[in-house]
Amino acid sequence: MLPPPPHLVTFLSIPGLVLHKDSEEAKIQLAGELIMEKPLEEPILLEEEEEEIEEEEEEVVVVEEIKKPEEPKEHEPEHEHEHEEEEEIERVKPKKIPNQFNFCERAALTYTNPMRETSTQTIPPPTELFNTHVFQWTIFDEYQEDFAQQQREKEKERRVPLPLKKEDIKKKAQTESDAISCRMIQAAKTLERMVNQNIFDEIAQDYRYWDDPSDEFKTEGSLLPLWKFRYEKTNKHDVTYLCFNSRYYDLFAVSYGAMSFSSLITNGKVCLFTLKNPSYPEWICSTDSPVMCLEFSEQHPHLLVIGTMDGSVAVYNIMLPPSTPQYRSNDVIQKHGGIVWEVHWAPDTEEGKLAFYSVSIDGKINYWILNQNDLGLTTVMTLFLDRPPIPGPDGTMITLKGCGTCFAFHPTNQNIFLVGTEEGTIYKCNTAYSSIYMSTYNEAHNMPIYQIVYNKFNSSIFASCSGDWRIKIWEDDRMEPLFMFDLNVPIGDVQWAPYSSTVLACVSNDGKVTVFDLNVNKYRPICSQPVVNRKKYKLTKLAFNNKLPFIIVGDDRGTINTLKLSPNLRLKVKPTKKQLHLTHRELEIIKLERLLSFVREPLVLPRPKDTRVVHN
Numbered sequence: 001m002l003p004p005p006p007h008l009v010t011f012l013s014i015p016g017l018v019l020h021k022d023s024e025e026a027k028i029q030l031a032g033e034l035i036m037e038k039p040l041e042e043p044i045l046l047e048e049e050e051e052e053i054e055e056e057e058e059e060v061v062v063v064e065e066i067k068k069p070e071e072p073k074e075h076e077p078e079h080e081h082e083h084e085e086e087e088e089i090e091r092v093k094p095k096k097i098p099n100q101f102n103f104c105e106r107a108a109l110t111y112t113n114p115m116r117e118t119s120t121q122t123i124p125p126p127t128e129l130f131n132t133h134v135f136q137w138t139i140f141d142e143y144q145e146d147f148a149q150q151q152r153e154k155e156k157e158r159r160v161p162l163p164l165k166k167e168d169i170k171k172k173a174q175t176e177s178d179a180i181s182c183r184m185i186q187a188a189k190t191l192e193r194m195v196n197q198n199i200f201d202e203i204a205q206d207y208r209y210w211d212d213p214s215d216e217f218k219t220e221g222s223l224l225p226l227w228k229f230r231y232e233k234t235n236k237h238d239v240t241y242l243c244f245n246s247r248y249y250d251l252f253a254v255s256y257g258a259m260s261f262s263s264l265i266t267n268g269k270v271c272l273f274t275l276k277n278p279s280y281p282e283w284i285c286s287t288d289s290p291v292m293c294l295e296f297s298e299q300h301p302h303l304l305v306i307g308t309m310d311g312s313v314a315v316y317n318i319m320l321p322p323s324t325p326q327y328r329s330n331d332v333i334q335k336h337g338g339i340v341w342e343v344h345w346a347p348d349t350e351e352g353k354l355a356f357y358s359v360s361i362d363g364k365i366n367y368w369i370l371n372q373n374d375l376g377l378t379t380v381m382t383l384f385l386d387r388p389p390i391p392g393p394d395g396t397m398i399t400l401k402g403c404g405t406c407f408a409f410h411p412t413n414q415n416i417f418l419v420g421t422e423e424g425t426i427y428k429c430n431t432a433y434s435s436i437y438m439s440t441y442n443e444a445h446n447m448p449i450y451q452i453v454y455n456k457f458n459s460s461i462f463a464s465c466s467g468d469w470r471i472k473i474w475e476d477d478r479m480e481p482l483f484m485f486d487l488n489v490p491i492g493d494v495q496w497a498p499y500s501s502t503v504l505a506c507v508s509n510d511g512k513v514t515v516f517d518l519n520v521n522k523y524r525p526i527c528s529q530p531v532v533n534r535k536k537y538k539l540t541k542l543a544f545n546n547k548l549p550f551i552i553v554g555d556d557r558g559t560i561n562t563l564k565l566s567p568n569l570r571l572k573v574k575p576t577k578k579q580l581h582l583t584h585r586e587l588e589i590i591k592l593e594r595l596l597s598f599v600r601e602p603l604v605l606p607r608p609k610d611t612r613v614v615h616n
Contacts, residue, residue, distance in 0.1 A: 239554025257290030307340025337362035420449030
């Protein structure tokens with residue numbers, strides 16, 4: 001029979017060995033743990049250190065030999081050696097086994113930095129108000145530009161340097177040479193200005209500081225000739241227009257064309273001159289047709305619009321080379337049918353686009369908008385003469401058109417403008433009405449009107465000049481002029497002074513510059529001075545500087561003369577004790593109103609009172 005199954009089941013069995021500490025095996029085991037093992041790697045010592053250690057060991061050995069007494073060597077029995085070994089084992093202390101439950105916590109205290117307070121005083125950054133319009137297309141353009149910039153950066157990271165070809169080497173050398181040439185041109189321009197300032201130092205001193213002392217003893221004034229500006233390739237051109245820059249008061253633009261229909265000039269020039277360099281233009285632009293007018297933009301002084309004899313207009317950026325314009329009208333569709341006599345910048349559109357007006361001999365006033373890639377054209381007004389239609393070649397009746405020669409926009413209301421014609425009529429128009437005149441000054445002059453200009457201080461006063469030898473000063477809504485001056489010679493241009501409400505100047509074909517001050521003399525000019533030889537030259541255009549007391553005049557030989565006004569030609573109003581709080585502009589307005597009150601006629605004459613006495 002089988003034995004019964006055991007009741008004990010073993011899941012884990014670990015054999016162990018427990019020895020009594022007093023047994024021989026335990027003593028041997030304890031003695032083996034106390035034996036110190038030698039390190040496997042000895043420390044590396046330098047040669048000098050090894051020599052010192054050897055010397056010390058030798059000294060120790062010598063001392064021990066001296067101390068030990070000489071004893072006779074005798075053979076000891078073996079049992080004595082065993083007894084000594086046991087005593088040495090007993091003398092060695094047993095190794096202390098660490099107790100892992102005996103835990104001691106240690107902590108370290110770090111140094112805390114003391115608090116320090118430091119303060120600085122700085123100038124706050126400047127603040128500025130910025131307003132702009134955000135449109136869908138501007139946001140789209142910004143995103144497109146940002147995406148293109150990201151793509152360019154990725155291409156730079158992926159770009160691998162490749163061996164340059166001969167063509168690439170030539171292009172690189174050309175770009176480097178262009179950069180060097182630009183720096184050389186800038187340095188040469190600076191040097192040229194320094195040389196010119198040294199050459200014309202006496203003129204520069206007169207321009208700044210000299211005043212005619214004889215003005216203290218007379219009421220008339222005089223003009224001091226200063227610099228002469230000319231360009232060798234425009235000796236046969238007429239100066240057709242002058243315009244100062246709105247930001248840089250020493251910079252002005254000159255257009256060169258032909259004022260006579262019999263002229264053989266077929267090309268034109270636009271030059272920018274500065275008082276810092278009278279010897280050569282700063283910027284030169286050549287055109288295929290004579291340039292008849294130009295104007296700087298007040299809000300964007302780097303933009304210059306021009307009108308030419310062939311009826312086209314163009315916009316240039318003077319910060320770029322003048323090889324090609326930024327905008328140009330189409331020679332077939334977008335152009336005038338004749339000479340563009342004057343251009344004028346208009347306020348920006350609601351979309352923020354730039355715009356300007358132009359008047360031409362074809363009788364149209366056009367409105368141009370600078371789109372992204374081209375010019376947009378709108379005809380604001382077509383001038384029709386107040387005359388009955390005439391029969392044409394095929395029997396149809398033709399309405400005669402007026403030939404526009406100049407225009408002037410109202411200083412405070414840019415929708416209202418005046419147009420002068422070759423027939424001598426002045427039309428007051430509004431941009432909102434393309435077929436109706438607000439008023440008409442019939443027979444304002446007997447010959448073509450060359451210039452119309454508003455007063456700088458009173459927007460209801462304007463002056464006009466014509467080839468009928470006369471200058472007329474008008475008031476808005478009055479059909480008769482307030483003042484009229486006859487110079488017995490055709491007058492090419494007239495301008496109001498920017499510093500006085502009663503001073504105006506004109507240039508005539510006899511080579512004279514004439515200055516009027518209505519507050520001093522209502523009938524005669526206070527200065528009439530010849531500038532060029534009347535037999536050889538004639539003056540064509542005039543412009544006042546907006547900040548300094550001088551004018552520039554152009555002639556029919558491409559020369560621009562600079563003339564400084566004497567103190568009597570630029571008198572300022574002296575305020576009374578009650579007017580000390582008024583500004584210069586307010587004083588000028590009061591002075592002009594006082595003057596006009598003596599020459600105005602009431603629109604409606606008051607009925608005199610009946611002073612008769614009735615007797616019953």
